[in-house]
Amino acid sequence: MEVVVVGAGISGLCSGAMLAAEGIRVTVLESSSRVGGRTASTRYKGHILDNGFHIMPFYKTSAVYGVFKRLGILDRLDLARVDRIAFYKDGFHVYPRGLGGMISTSLVPVRSRIRLLRMLLPMAFSSYERAEKLDPVPLSSVTGGLDAVTGSFFDAVCMLAFADRPDNISLGEFTRTMIRANPFKGGTSEFAYPNVGGYDEISRILAEYITEKGGTVRLSTPVSRVHVESGRVAGITAGEFHECGCVVVSSPAYLAVTRLFEGGTFDDSIMERAKKLDKTTSVVEAHFCLSERMDARQIVFPVGEYSAKGIFFISNITPNVSPEGEHLVMAGTPVSAADADSPSRVAEVVGEMKEDIESIYPGFSGSLLWEKAKSWRFVESVAKGPGMVWKDKMPHTTNVKGLFFVGDATVSYGIGTDSAAHSSLLCHPKILGFLSNVVHGAEIRSKAG
Incomplete structure (x- = not known):
């Protein structure tokens, strides 16, 4: 048949x-x-532009x-490893690989690390059966009491793993993510992307x-x-x-x-x-072509009150996405459906993200050759x-x-x-x-x- x-x-x-x-x-x-x-993906001025940023988790x-x-x-x-990831808050902080990295990260005050350990350790060593019982519960039910600094760090972790905020994420799904990233249960926290680009x-x-x-x-x-x-x-x-x-x-x-x-x-x-x-969530993203390489890292997540929630140096993952001598960067942030549907608001959000990137990388604006902005909605399938x-x-x-x-x-x-x-x-x-x-x-x- x-x-x-x-x-x-x-x-x-x-x-x-x-x-x-x-x-x-x-x-x-x-x-x-x-x-x-x-x-x-699409080709634009010799570059390969993905519809959103995708990596193999x-x-x-x-x-x-x-x-x-x-x-x-x-x-x-042929896969390129995506492992040069950092958070940014008053300087760069190494992306915490696995549970141990989260507990020792310089982003979190020492006094808050014990609380993080008590919260994350049971998740990492939980089971899929127990996680399933937590599916109706929002992640914010356990992160809502964190101090402001640790809360901002956790928001950035959620942007990396889910492209969303804790109140929109199921505690059960977050627990399964912790299990899958736990090396003691056969997991890993590594990521990858096709080396040819796209x-x-x-x-x-x-x-x-x-x-x-x-x-x-x-x-x-x-x-x-x-x-x-x-x-x-x-x-x-x-x-x-x-x-x-x-x-x-x-x-x-x-x-x-x-x-x-x-x-x-x-x-x-x-x-x-x-x-x-x-159910849909919406994002604004913008691809930027630069004449200079701003950073050797592959991904940077700004922590705190930044419009740009993720900065992706795509040509640092693989140079095959860009012509020689040019560098491809993408930035994105979640927005409301109304913002995504408004061209003027999309332009404002992109302008705010550019200001954020310039504050982290002085010289960004002077190196900018072109930009291409887009807003789109995640359909129910990524809820x-x-x-x-x-x-x-x-x-x-x-x-x-x-x-x-x-x-x-x-x-x-x-x-x-x-x-x-x-x-x-x-x-x-x-x-x-x-x-x-x-x-x-x-x-x-x-x-x-």
Whole structure:
């Protein structure tokens, strides 16, 4: 049986590649003209600009890395380590690698480190079962009583791990992050980025693998309808009707259940679950091209009342993102939806971030060759808020046989691309089980006939 995958982002391509590796005929349909989904990059004046800043969290223990290892194509993924990270507050402070680094960081007053230890140590040595019970609780419930300096430090840690503030982050998800970063439990705090530049290199390699295994990846092919008859997938419409009995949807769940399916297709519980995930956060980001290298570090997180919550020296991670002699920097900050939708407000926020960078790196403005600003919204799929993580997300299966949902909005831990890949890994056995039952049932019917 053919499997049709809707969407050529990380999750759709991970699912497609793992199915193709099993010898299953796969067709991936993508509405855009390129693969990558929300990680798609663009070229501008010779530079590779990512749609947001993406890194592979937890490096060799990440879900993305695990998919490549499973497929036997790790040698195709040339990764640059992202480990020169610092915080800035009245000077630079080394990024705390792991729990020990957090406790000894120069950013936190000595008197506050014991309190941090008491708070973080139980998390790092907790279990996923215990963390799950904390999913409805906001992280701010345990960080709200920190002193101002330590609170600012914790805000910066949350920007690094979640691109958000503690009150928008589930305590359960933060606990899982601590577990995954704990070396005593097999974790790591390392990060990585494709050395060729552009985080969508990961998707490009996966798409290439699918075609090598006999599958198809069709771009500029939007799916307008997934057809369901008598509780089973019957086919899809992508310009014309295409019969198939198994569909994997990787587009945002709360959009897909209404845009791709007729009303009444799903149980009320599924519709309520998907609707709950309809939550967005917004960011303003700006790419800056410089004639001078401002810093040898790769990432700097300003601590305190800065508009720029993260400064990413992309060409320090890999020079392949920029022409020789030019340097690419990106800065970003969370904003309200109203700010993201207002061009004048976006311009003001970018101006404030430039002032921040100039205060940290005098000479920045004089070295600026060009800038490119953008505002955009994270869809529900990167929501990490209380009650919206891990098993509170969209389930992989519904009441429709032959239909599967994957993506970072779907049952999985982590955020962004790692969550998307983890969702595909969790869903893969379910898809194989369905396909096996279909084949087995066909054999039985054939023998009976």
